[in-house]
Amino acid sequence: LQKLHTSWLRKNEIENPDPEACERGANRAVTARQLEDLDRFFRSFLRGRDMYYVCSNLILPLTAPYKLSFAELIGPKVVMWYCSHYWGTPFHDSCACLRKHAESVATKLLRASLSEISGEFSSRSSLSVWQSVSYWVCTVSNNQWRLEEELGKSVQDTSFFVCLRSGHVQGTCIIMDKEARSLTRAWCLFEVLQTVQLRQSMENFTGLWICTPTGVLQHGNASIENAMAIGHTLAKLDVRDAEATVQADKDMIHREVMKFEGGFSAVNVFIKQNLYNALLQMHDTFETKFESVKDQITAEIATASDLAEHVQRRKTAL
Secondary structure, X not given: OHHHHHHHHHHHHHHOOOOOOOXXXXXXXXXXXXXXXXXXXXXXXXXXXXXXXXXXXXXXXXXXXXXXXXXXXXXXXXOOEEEEOOOOOEHHHHXXXXXXXXXXXHHHHHHHHHHHOOOOOOHHHHHHHHOOOEEEOHHHHOOXXXXXXXXXXXXHHOHXXXXXXXXXXXXXXXXXXXXXXXXXXXXXXXXXXXXXXXXXXXXXXXXXXXXXXXXXXXXXXXXXXXXXXXXXXXXXXXXXXXEOOOHHHHHXXXXXXXXXXXXXXXXXXXXXXXXXXXXXXXXXXXXXXXXXXXXXXXXXXXXXXXXXXXXXXXXXXX
């Protein structure tokens, strides 16, 4: 692993020879391609390992000579999307989730731009666009050597809050594994709460997007198993029971929740309703896609039936 560290650092010295510190928050994003490159480079060691392993065995050793965030080390980008995730999710799956989301963003951007110039859309043309879609991901965007500064003295002073409220973020991507474990984490639920509030107050903020390794749930691309896991977890969701690695973080989040009118009960309903709406959106999208496929199959059957009937009539005439 140390040999791979050395090899990666040499490669990075060519790609970003002079890493520099930048302001925390919105200016410390990374692209979906950069995350995927990290996963690919260290795949022989990563396998199914999670972000806890990545932070301890990759991010910290690689940034140690510079004492910077990983984003600063590789060349930071201005954020487009905020990523909410559970560190226990396999890193490869997290990268797959963000790639699927980035591809959907790229497709939408290309369709919009091509419609303006009457161009023809090609799925191949989205291949390069998805690589530049950028995300704020706490593990790589926070400076792991200066966490006290990143977490601040209050929720409003944390780098995640600064990023979300920067005006650059288009929406929040929440990473969902097959057990929907992000919905059992205090930080993730608090980020969902902040996301929903932003959606109500900012016109250009698109809200919460549930991302799975097979695609974005609201687009009807998540598996039925993923959707059912989210539904089961959602039914039992209670912010009070959500876990955090650091007890002080959980206590801070609880204090913030209690500031809302109605406290935990109101916040639970608020989060459940918005995630439920996302599930309904997936259901409606799936129904629309299914009806389209059904119509196509029905038309093909009718065409084949007409052709068979025509052939039979010719045989009879002969």
